[in-house]
Amino acid sequence: MGALDGLMQGxxxxxxxxxxxxxxxxxxxxxxxxxxxxxxxxxxxxxxIPVTYGMNPSSALVMMAGVYYGAVFGGSTSSILLNAxxxxxxxxxxxxxxxxxxxxxxxxxxxxxxxxSFVGGTVSVVLxxxxxxxxxxxxxxxxxxxxxxxxxxxxxxxxxxxxxxTVKALISATVGFMVATIxxxxxxxxxxxxxxxxxxxxxxxxLVIALGLFALAEVCFLVKNRxxxxxxxxxxxxxxxxxxxxxxxxxxPMTRQSFLGFVLGVLPGAGATIASFIGYITEKRIAKKPEExxxxxxKGVAAPETANxxxxxxxxxxxxxxxxPGSGTTAVMLGAFLVLDIQPGPLLVTDRPEVFWxxxxxxxxxxxxxxxxxxxxxxxxxxxxxxxxxxxxxxxxIFSLIGVYSISFSTFDLYLLLLFxxxxxxxxxxxxxxxxxxxxxxxxxxxxxxxxxxxxxxGGSLMVLIEDPVxxxxxxxxxxxxxxxxxxxxxxxxADHEGTEQ
Amino acid sequence: MKKLWMxxxxxxxxxxxxxxxxxxxxSGDGESSEDGNWQPDKNIEIVAPSGAGGGWDTTARSVGKxxxxxxxxxxxxxxxxxxxxxxxxxWSYINSTNDPHNIFVSSPPLIFVPLNGQSDLTYEDFxxxxxxxxxxxxxxVAKDAKWDNLNELFEDMKEDPSSVTxxxxxxxxxxxxxxxxxxxxxAGVDIKGIKYVSAQDGGxxxxxxxxxxxxxxxxxxxxxxxxxxxxxxxxxxxxxxxLDGEVLSQFPTAKEQGIDATFVNWRGFFxxxxxxxxxxxxxxxxxxxxxxxxxxxxxxxxxxxxxxYMDSEEYQKFLKEQTDELGTLLEELGLGQ
Numbered sequence: 001m002g003a004l005d006g007l008m009q010g011x012x013x014x015x016x017x018x019x020x021x022x023x024x025x026x027x028x029x030x031x032x033x034x035x036x037x038x039x040x041x042x043x044x045x046x047x048x049i050p051v052t053y054g055m056n057p058s059s060a061l062v063m064m065a066g067v068y069y070g071a072v073f074g075g076s077t078s079s080i081l082l083n084a085x086x087x088x089x090x091x092x093x094x095x096x097x098x099x100x101x102x103x104x105x106x107x108x109x110x111x112x113x114x115x116x117s118f119v120g121g122t123v124s125v126v127l128x129x130x131x132x133x134x135x136x137x138x139x140x141x142x143x144x145x146x147x148x149x150x151x152x153x154x155x156x157x158x159x160x161x162x163x164x165x166t167v168k169a170l171i172s173a174t175v176g177f178m179v180a181t182i183x184x185x186x187x188x189x190x191x192x193x194x195x196x197x198x199x200x201x202x203x204x205x206x207l208v209i210a211l212g213l214f215a216l217a218e219v220c221f222l223v224k225n226r227x228x229x230x231x232x233x234x235x236x237x238x239x240x241x242x243x244x245x246x247x248x249x250x251x252x253p254m255t256r257q258s259f260l261g262f263v264l265g266v267l268p269g270a271g272a273t274i275a276s277f278i279g280y281i282t283e284k285r286i287a288k289k290p291e292e293x294x295x296x297x298x299k300g301v302a303a304p305e306t307a308n309x310x311x312x313x314x315x316x317x318x319x320x321x322x323x324x325p326g327s328g329t330t331a332v333m334l335g336a337f338l339v340l341d342i343q344p345g346p347l348l349v350t351d352r353p354e355v356f357w358x359x360x361x362x363x364x365x366x367x368x369x370x371x372x373x374x375x376x377x378x379x380x381x382x383x384x385x386x387x388x389x390x391x392x393x394x395x396x397x398i399f400s401l402i403g404v405y406s407i408s409f410s411t412f413d414l415y416l417l418l419l420f421x422x423x424x425x426x427x428x429x430x431x432x433x434x435x436x437x438x439x440x441x442x443x444x445x446x447x448x449x450x451x452x453x454x455x456x457x458x459g460g461s462l463m464v465l466i467e468d469p470v471x472x473x474x475x476x477x478x479x480x481x482x483x484x485x486x487x488x489x490x491x492x493x494x495a496d497h498e499g500t501e502q
Numbered sequence: 503m504k505k506l507w508m509x510x511x512x513x514x515x516x517x518x519x520x521x522x523x524x525x526x527x528x529s530g531d532g533e534s535s536e537d538g539n540w541q542p543d544k545n546i547e548i549v550a551p552s553g554a555g556g557g558w559d560t561t562a563r564s565v566g567k568x569x570x571x572x573x574x575x576x577x578x579x580x581x582x583x584x585x586x587x588x589x590x591x592x593w594s595y596i597n598s599t600n601d602p603h604n605i606f607v608s609s610p611p612l613i614f615v616p617l618n619g620q621s622d623l624t625y626e627d628f629x630x631x632x633x634x635x636x637x638x639x640x641x642x643v644a645k646d647a648k649w650d651n652l653n654e655l656f657e658d659m660k661e662d663p664s665s666v667t668x669x670x671x672x673x674x675x676x677x678x679x680x681x682x683x684x685x686x687x688x689a690g691v692d693i694k695g696i697k698y699v700s701a702q703d704g705g706x707x708x709x710x711x712x713x714x715x716x717x718x719x720x721x722x723x724x725x726x727x728x729x730x731x732x733x734x735x736x737x738x739x740x741x742x743x744x745l746d747g748e749v750l751s752q753f754p755t756a757k758e759q760g761i762d763a764t765f766v767n768w769r770g771f772f773x774x775x776x777x778x779x780x781x782x783x784x785x786x787x788x789x790x791x792x793x794x795x796x797x798x799x800x801x802x803x804x805x806x807x808x809x810x811y812m813d814s815e816e817y818q819k820f821l822k823e824q825t826d827e828l829g830t831l832l833e834e835l836g837l838g839q
Contacts, residue, residue: 140708140711141712142712143713144699144709184587184620184673185673186673186702187673188673189673189837191619191620198586198587198594199587201586201590201591202585202588268703269704318704318708322711323728325704326704331703343727344727345730346727346728346731346733347727408586409582409583409585410591449701449702453714454714456697456698456699457697457714459664459697
């Protein structure tokens with residue numbers, strides 16, 4: 001009964017005039033900031049914290065939550081249009097979104113992203129509302145061995161992200177691993193590959209890699225191929241109306257990834273990034289035509305976009321019901337709570353039900369606002385592509401530089417950005433895929449930490465990794481996902497062989 | 503190879519220092535009036551050598567705000583975040599700009615980071631201005647853990663130190679690790695056998711809640727909400743006496759359990775090396791004034807901090823003691839460099 005009363009109270013907060021107004025302010029600011037290449041939810045929340053000083057806590061937090069999921073919602077824009085992902089959660093969106101835009105279907109890609117974000121966001125809010133207090137147990141159920149298994153599963157995506165040469169994909173991933181080890185090692189405090197340079201001690205920021213390998217490499221490529229006429233289609237926005245067939249294709253990924261994304265979002269540390277990658281690869285694995293992925297597949301846009309928005313709501317479970325921030329973004333969000341003298345934790349739901357349920361209830365309205373706002377805006381946003389090529393290229397460079405500088409305020413990171421831009425260009429030139437690099441960089445660091453935490457606790461025994469049903473299940477799925485395609489290929493080859501022989 | 507790098511870095515440092523020096527002569531070092539009192543002639547900049555939202559940032563921002571609101575200083579006070587290297591990036595910034603208008607906030611990592619070989623700059627490369635507050639560590643275990651006080655825990659650890667896993671947010675050789683090591687050593691545990699795991703992004707608390715680790719070493723403020731919700735129990739805190747506050751006052755100190763050791767997470771302000779004596783006096787006066795305001799008292803209560811004002815001279819002596827003491831501990835662990 002308590003939960004229902006609380007929920008009613010929450011809806012009262014969310015549906016009051018003030019509530020609606022602040023949700024609107026929040027999501028508008030969030031999407032706008034999220035759309036900028038290089039700026040993501042962290043910057044959006046940090047920018048908005050001073051605005052909340054002296055505000056009523058429930059209105060302020062409803063707004064901040066809006067900023068957060070609004071920024072994730074808008075984050076796909078720069079991935080799709082410019083191949084410049086501003087947050088790690090939208091890297092996977094660029095795999096198919098950008099090819100679609102290049103094909104002259106930018107409008108359609110943005111519409112798919114908006115609709116699947118809406119579905120992912122809304123379904124997960126229902127789940128959040130029904131299960132938030134109960135899911136608190138799930139959130140802490142993962143210890144280091146389970147995280148290791150989960151990251152391992154994510155890494156099997158490397159094989160499915162490689163087009164053409166698997167060896168090149170593995171080389172790319174290995175370099176990604178190596179870059180992930182730069183900085184002070186958390187388990188021993190030793191400097192690794194920092195050359196005594198304090199700027200490298202915190203490691204290389206994700207944004208430097210993403211904007212370097214994707215956005216700047218793309219810019220170099222556009223400059224090199226500036227005379228190529230086949231690229232002129234890129235200025236086309238295309239029809240943004242989706243056909244029945246399109247919806248039919250989106251339906252599967254949207255349903256599955258709303259749930260999967262939410263569950264992964266609930267786990268602290270996993271969050272939107274891993275949800276979007278795992279969403280992308282599961283859809284690719286079960287798709288009838290996996291070869292379409294990476295070339296502008298509708299499912300390839302819908303899956304990660306549904307998953308990352310669902311995961312964003314999921315991330316509120318550990319934050320609200322345990323007071324545990326699962327990511328850098330939710331840590332800043334936790335700061336926003338503390339500024340308002342609200343302590344998220346197990347007692348929040350009883351101490352301040354209007355805040356707890358108000359945030360959840362406001363997400364319904366927020367997601368509707370986002371859809372209404374974004375769909376009509378798509379033709380205007382996509383017009384970015386109509387800007388003349390030299391101008392567009394300069395803008396991407398400027399935004400990438402601003403995005404990186406705003407994270408660390410250090411010029412050193414700008415040189416690093418250029419370095420990774422050059423690396424990305426060379427990789428494309430020699431057709432090394434960049435996706436395995438960034439996947440290994442994101443997952444590899446977390447996987448290493450989980451592995452070593454598990455081994456420290458177990459006193460060095462590897463058995464700890466396979467002692468628990470969850471980790472066994474995850475590791476088995478990983479192994480199967482390696483073996484099954486190989487066997488399938490063998491069988492197919494043999495069949496082909498026999499076919500030709502006869 | 504290492505030498506070459508050092509040389510290059512040194513050259514760069516000299517170059518930037520030279521540039522900084524050039525700038526300074528045009529902007530001025532601040533005014534010294536006839537009686538030798540230093541006054542700032544431009545805005546004061548407080549560097550928080552971390553990202554927004556952490557302890558350093560909170561301290562810098564609240565002190566800066568009070569300085570302006572209560573008109574303790576005439577100039578405006580800005581807070582700048584210089585994250586990186588556990589503070590090292592911010593420190594080298596202060597060291598290279600070498601301007602008495604630029605000061606920074608710091609805490610025990612200023613001792614740990616250089617001792618662990620992660621920064622060439624130590625507290626001796628800066629001028630301690632004033633210490634403001636003291637915060638303390640807490641050791642918590644899951645609600646259903648078999649230990650009810652520190653002595654029971656340490657009895658088990660004396661038999662086999664590796665039977666217990668300690669988790670914290672900082673890296674080994676830094677705060678969460680060393681505050682535990684210091685208390686455990688005083689209790690007679692073989693500190694070389696302690697298993698310490700570092701987990702970021704809220705992972706430390708998670709690991710204690712799900713049983714992956716046994717003891718959560720953290721700041722006292724982080725435990726309050728979880729204790730109220732009856733998820734964890736605090737076996738001991740590192741302060742000299744019991745702390746104030748509804749929940750905090752229930753936490754027993756290590757001292758009252760017969761373990762003669764404390765650990766202070768001090769926080770204060772530093773300026774560049776070789777600051778003019780009158781500038782040091784200026785800041786001492788201002789920080790003392792901030793420390794005595796009602797506003798700052800409220801902030802201390804809100805975060806559970808204790809008042810611990812030290813002037814420049816006391817602070818210097820305190821830091822020397824801390825460095826010697828912690829350096830010995832780190833050497834014993836084989837971590838010091």
